[in-house]
Amino acid sequence: xxxxxxxxxxxxxxxxxxxxxxxxxxxxxxxxxxxxxxxxxxxxxxxxxxxxxxxxxxxxxxxxxxxxxxxxxxxxxxxxxxxxxxxxxxxxxxxxxxxxxxxxxxxxxxxxxxxxxxxxxxxxxxxxxxxxxxxxxxxxxxxxxxxxxxxxxxxxxxxxxxxxxxxxxxxx
Amino acid sequence: xxxxxxxxxxxxxxxxxxxxxxxxxxxxxxxxxxxxxxxxxxxxxxxxxxxxxxxxxxxxxxxxxxxxxxxxxxxxxxxxxxxxxxxxxxxxxxxxxxxxxxxxxxxxxxxxxxxxxxxxxxxxxxxxxxxxxxxxxxxxxxxxxxxxxxxxxxxxxxxxxxxxxxxxxxxx
Numbered sequence: 001x002x003x004x005x006x007x008x009x010x011x012x013x014x015x016x017x018x019x020x021x022x023x024x025x026x027x028x029x030x031x032x033x034x035x036x037x038x039x040x041x042x043x044x045x046x047x048x049x050x051x052x053x054x055x056x057x058x059x060x061x062x063x064x065x066x067x068x069x070x071x072x073x074x075x076x077x078x079x080x081x082x083x084x085x086x087x088x089x090x091x092x093x094x095x096x097x098x099x100x101x102x103x104x105x106x107x108x109x110x111x112x113x114x115x116x117x118x119x120x121x122x123x124x125x126x127x128x129x130x131x132x133x134x135x136x137x138x139x140x141x142x143x144x145x146x147x148x149x150x151x152x153x154x155x156x157x158x159x160x161x162x163x164x165x166x167x168x169x170x171x172x
Numbered sequence: 173x174x175x176x177x178x179x180x181x182x183x184x185x186x187x188x189x190x191x192x193x194x195x196x197x198x199x200x201x202x203x204x205x206x207x208x209x210x211x212x213x214x215x216x217x218x219x220x221x222x223x224x225x226x227x228x229x230x231x232x233x234x235x236x237x238x239x240x241x242x243x244x245x246x247x248x249x250x251x252x253x254x255x256x257x258x259x260x261x262x263x264x265x266x267x268x269x270x271x272x273x274x275x276x277x278x279x280x281x282x283x284x285x286x287x288x289x290x291x292x293x294x295x296x297x298x299x300x301x302x303x304x305x306x307x308x309x310x311x312x313x314x315x316x317x318x319x320x321x322x323x324x325x326x327x328x329x330x331x332x333x334x335x336x337x338x339x340x341x342x343x344x
Contacts, residue, residue, distance in 0.1 A: 031203070035324060035327070038320055038323070038324060039323060039324075039327055041318040041319065041320050042316045042317065042318040042320050042322075042323055043316070043317060043318070044317040044318060064324070066320060067320065068318070068319075068320050070319075071318065071319040071320070072318075109338045109341070109342070142334075143337075143341070144214045144215070145214065145215060145216040145337070146213040146214035146215070146216060146240070146243065146244075147213065147240075147242075147243040148210055148213050148214050148238060148239065148240050148243070150214075151210070151211065151214055151330075152207060152210065152211075152236070154327070155207070155211055155326070155327065155330045158323075158327045158330060158331065159330065159331065159334050162314075162331050162334075165315075165317070166281045169281070169315070170281070
């Protein structure tokens with residue numbers, strides 16, 4: 001469990017941030033990762049976790065991040081190390097919140113976010129693998145009304161970050 | 173003002189929908205348009221307006237729409253006809269809501285949506301041109317906290333659609 005403490009960490013700015021960590025180690029498409037970086041920076045998230053920090057050198061990432069990676073603290077946690085990382089963050093006081101359509105999920109419009117939150121995003125197609133679900137403190141679902149089964153992962157992350165930010169700002 | 177009534181209209185389904193029209197005639201990037209189509213379908217918007225219905229044949233569009241164009245009513249209104257179209261929709265009882273950072277904009281977290289709403293999205297870089305602003309009933313701004321100046325247009329549209337949908341569902 002110590003291994004991931006040696007993972008590269010890149011905190012580019014020291015400004016006060018909201019205590020939400022966005023974990024995108026299961027997200028693979030570069031344009032989604034770049035978009036998530038942009039939105040995380042705009043909503044002032046504490047940290048963005050990806051499976052490989054080299055994504056920052058890829059044009060498909062920078063095309064959607066529009067330089068957000070220069071301002072957004074990012075950290076590398078590979079999928080193999082992810083359960084250890086989540087376990088450690090939970091011990092550090094972060095509530096683990098997954099976005100998933102599950103039988104025990106809570107609807108985003110009624111969900112009260114914990115102040116210290118870690119948001120676990122799922123894989124583009126499969127969502128969050130079952131092996132992670134038991135670790136989560138909350139599973140949040142975005143109510144959807146269409147024929148298409150699910151929102152894009154960047155959009156889902158954006159809606160969660162918006163709701164979290166709104167709740168934290170109104171609680172100040 | 174009659175010209176755009178002859179524009180191609182393609183209503184693929186007859187299900188009951190929310191009275192929100194998403195106007196993306198000023199949005200040019202196909203992946204954004206495809207994403208907006210996907211999210212509009214999922215949040216059950218009434219109509220998506222684009223500058224050219226042929227976007228539905230483009231792979232950059234279908235790659236992000238993931239077949240939503242088959243279920244989402246879409247209509248073509250070119251930028252040249254857009255002021256006439258907006259004027260007509262306003263006369264038909266739709267409140268025109270623009271997303272823009274302006275001196276007189278209202279913050280999304282406090283905005284009460286009209287039930288019958290038309291959402292005007294801006295251009296990717298410039299936003300909504302000044303020539304449209306006088307037509308709008310409301311200008312809504314999404315509060316942002318980062319170094320990066322603005323959210324992606326698909327993400328902005330998604331946050332608005334989410335807030336609109338939430339308000340309409342809770343009002344039922």
